[in-house]
Amino acid sequence: MKRVAVLGSTGSIGVQTLDVVTRSPGRFEVVGLAAGRNAARLAEQVRAFRPRVVSVRTPEAARELETLLGRSAPEILAGEEGAVAVATLAEADVVVAAISGGAGLRSTAAAVEAGKVVGLANKESLVLAGELVMASARRKGAHILPVDSEHSAIFQSLAGHNREEVRRLILTASGGPLRTLPPERLRAVTPAEALRHPNWSMGDKITIDSATLMNKGLEVIEARWLFDIEPERIDILVHPESIVHSMVEYVDGQVVAQLGVSDMRGPISYALAHPARLALDLAPLDLARVGRLSFEAPDPVRFPAYRLAYRALEMGGTAPAALSGADEAAVAAFLSGRCGFADISRLCSEVLEAHAPEPLRSVDQAIAASERGKAEVERHLG
Numbered sequence: 001m002k003r004v005a006v007l008g009s010t011g012s013i014g015v016q017t018l019d020v021v022t023r024s025p026g027r028f029e030v031v032g033l034a035a036g037r038n039a040a041r042l043a044e045q046v047r048a049f050r051p052r053v054v055s056v057r058t059p060e061a062a063r064e065l066e067t068l069l070g071r072s073a074p075e076i077l078a079g080e081e082g083a084v085a086v087a088t089l090a091e092a093d094v095v096v097a098a099i100s101g102g103a104g105l106r107s108t109a110a111a112v113e114a115g116k117v118v119g120l121a122n123k124e125s126l127v128l129a130g131e132l133v134m135a136s137a138r139r140k141g142a143h144i145l146p147v148d149s150e151h152s153a154i155f156q157s158l159a160g161h162n163r164e165e166v167r168r169l170i171l172t173a174s175g176g177p178l179r180t181l182p183p184e185r186l187r188a189v190t191p192a193e194a195l196r197h198p199n200w201s202m203g204d205k206i207t208i209d210s211a212t213l214m215n216k217g218l219e220v221i222e223a224r225w226l227f228d229i230e231p232e233r234i235d236i237l238v239h240p241e242s243i244v245h246s247m248v249e250y251v252d253g254q255v256v257a258q259l260g261v262s263d264m265r266g267p268i269s270y271a272l273a274h275p276a277r278l279a280l281d282l283a284p285l286d287l288a289r290v291g292r293l294s295f296e297a298p299d300p301v302r303f304p305a306y307r308l309a310y311r312a313l314e315m316g317g318t319a320p321a322a323l324s325g326a327d328e329a330a331v332a333a334f335l336s337g338r339c340g341f342a343d344i345s346r347l348c349s350e351v352l353e354a355h356a357p358e359p360l361r362s363v364d365q366a367i368a369a370s371e372r373g374k375a376e377v378e379r380h381l382g
């Protein structure tokens, strides 16, 4: 029986993590949950899983949760300290880090520093402070197991192989809902159109990032730190069917890939049960029905955002954190109608190029750089 804490339990990954737990009776016990503002959904989760400690983002949400649960309420914490407390619960064996955005960094870093096994969905933790988080993992003996499907695919394709013999990593990308749209139509894209992802059902931020291809850029940065590999050896390949989740090419030219249906419960279960596999009753991959797998190079003219990630890695230090913050603010501005779709990558590029990177020394500094990135976007938007 593994004891699990889920950070971001009310979100897309959090809910699917708890679904994997439900489908694996006797394998997992939920000891802690951390959420944002969705007290109603968290209350349902508390009734179903009976964790000892839960945390919400604000004191108001904590009061709402207390009212909803009455006498059956567990210990309720609030704020970032609350999420950190859940991330470091002494009784937790595995911590699934699935808060969205830079807000997930502190709790992820705390879980790593506590030497936990961390199922990492919150890619922003490695985008903002990958070097520090990985160094902390090495120091504390924490295992970071990827939940992002591409990184899980690479992790699985590396198993049993010699990492010294890797030539390059190939991250696949669905290309998002706007992949075939002509350049003149991209300007007028609405949030509703950009949120209509063809293969995956995910939170709003990552869905817009998939439409701009910024998500793939952030994944390049995540892979750079997670697998300790130079950015020049990480390639992006658009694969609209999202069946091949990523690949590893070895020095002899042989390529190992991982395939599966587009269901995040696959990578979630792999991280939760590692090194075992769970017998999950998910839809099987029927390649005869899929028929064709296609691939194409990403288009840097229509979707320039992914290239900013390589640029940020080249600039180094706090640059990826500034880019991540800029992207969060630009995506939020797009979703609320304050800027157009093409403005997301334009704003990110302007903020990144104006950023004077500093060598990264602390999580606080990474968060400050991300906040500066956000503020710069707000300044551009006026």
Ligand SMILES: NC(=O)c1ccc[n+]([C@@H]2O[C@H](COP(=O)([O-])OP(=O)(O)OC[C@H]3O[C@@H](n4cnc5c(N)ncnc54)[C@H](OP(=O)(O)O)[C@@H]3O)[C@@H](O)[C@H]2O)c1
Pocket (backbone or CB within 6 Å): 007, 008, 009, 010, 011, 012, 013, 014, 034, 035, 036, 037, 038, 039, 056, 057, 083, 097, 098, 099, 100, 101, 103, 104, 121, 122, 123, 124, 147, 148, 149, 200, 201, 202, 203, 204, 205, 206, 264
């Ligand atoms: N969804 C996917 O398929 C997918 C795939 C790969 C990687 N990821 C990564 O996984 C992470 C989560 O993505 P998602 O799609 O699950 O996002 P999501 O559906 O938007 O859920 C985000 C979760 O984080 C919580 N949250 C947000 N801000 C918080 C804060 N300041 N403090 C505490 N909790 C906070 C939300 O709480 P409330 O809802 O209660 O406010 C919610 O539980 C992201 O980093 C994303 O890039 C997701």
